[in-house]
Amino acid sequence: MTGAIWLIGGTHESRWIADCILSQGFSCWVSVTTAAAAGLYPAHPLLTCHVERLTPERARKLIQQHSIQGIVDASHPFAAAVSALAIRLSQELGLPYLRFERPDLPQTTGIYTDLPALLRSNLLVGERVLLTLGVKLLAAFAPLQGQATLFARILPTVTALETALAARFDRRRLIAIFPPVSQELERALWQQWQITTVVTKASGTAGEQIKQTLARELGVKLITLRRPPISYPRQTSDRAGIEAFLQELATSRQSDRLLPPDY
Template sequence: MQKETETQDRIWLIGGTGESAKLATALLQIGLPLVISVTTESARSLYPISPLLQVWVERFNLSQINQFLTEQNIIAVLDASHPYAVEISQNAIAACSQKDIPYLRFERARCGDGEMGRWGDGEVGGRLIYLDSFNQLVAGEYLVGERVLFTVGYKVLPLFKDWHERSTLFARVLPATTSIEAALAAGFTQDKLFAMRPPIPINLERELWRHWQISMVVTKASGAPGGENIKRQLAAELGVTLVIIEPPIMNYPQVTSDLEEAIAFCQQHLGNQNV
């Protein structure tokens, strides 16, 4: 881990999502110094260039987090990581507890029972199915005979390798060598892959579903920033079954979805010294 000689107190913003980029911009506008951690080089481009901002690309374990908190003079942690990136959140919570450092989880707003509502109670044959895990989807009979589009990233695709014989599977992945190679290794042929970085315009999403004659879409409960609202809208419009995999249950010590509350948390713990 690289050393940092700067001794200024900072906020650690655990990033990598669109929400973290908005938070970073808002916090920099009021002069708060930040260290942002991401797991890929491409995620650097989410954030503005500022003398108050340092971006780290690293996958931290618990020991590294403890070292990082000390070396970077972290006095508060704002966790805006992806809702499925539970390991970094668990380790950050543990480290903050050990060092008595304030922690706040920033959760993206969920697509709830609003205008589109829940179509039924999650039974197979309805248009909306909520499941607790990908393993539940693999073990069940939900996919039998369906033309299924996976919009869940590449890491879980190997779970469905044996399902190619019982259904027709397609996947949308990031336009990266790692993603495409993993999808191919999981049995998704080139004609059943679409590589594009979100957000996906609704018209393109609609045409992709129609072109592949999709009958079922599998997605994560990612909220509006992750395109869940668009998928819900199209599923209702096209009569497609939408399978939503719920995020792992996490017991965060403190959670908010309010931008102003997150900013106030950071201001409070930096003592408004730079405002």
């Protein structure tokens, strides 16, 4: 068998998507950005997990090196840069592309906005704010350090801590923990810190649902950042869509094998 599927991973759904790819007899080349994310995938003779934040040049080289014949993008809904890169390369190189997008939760609680609009508003002024956005966005809140009491939940890594401190977060207002966070622990943190406002992302996970529930229960203002607007060439939100895409690739591969050598 020649060729492989490039799976852009790191999310919990990408684990079962990798299993689908392998069950169809394809090699699976998974790219993630952290060593922790690489632990999602089991050892398998047809699976290679690559840890790197890919540049366009590097991604193009690896696509050629692994004879990639299709791309399944199962990255986080807010990982807009890697999705844009994959779409661009799929069009440039003529590779089939499929986006797996986990369903968005209904907008039933709180305020839905985007980051620039939030930072222009007065929604956080005078509030005790818990940010559950990941460390990449913390620097954007640095100018608000004197206008609000800011807390942040981050991953327990040296890089995350250094990034938070560089954004002028008080180390006493940081909690380092791997998700998922249970509803009981979430409630305890909000109450311990006397949180009045929580800022999160529309990630579509159980954690987002827990925040909606607790915001109603505790009377906390919940602000949810909308997903980046990306026009995906093709997308699905279920296993059937993944399997249909793989079947199309398998049929195309079989057709290529039946062509005469000088075709």
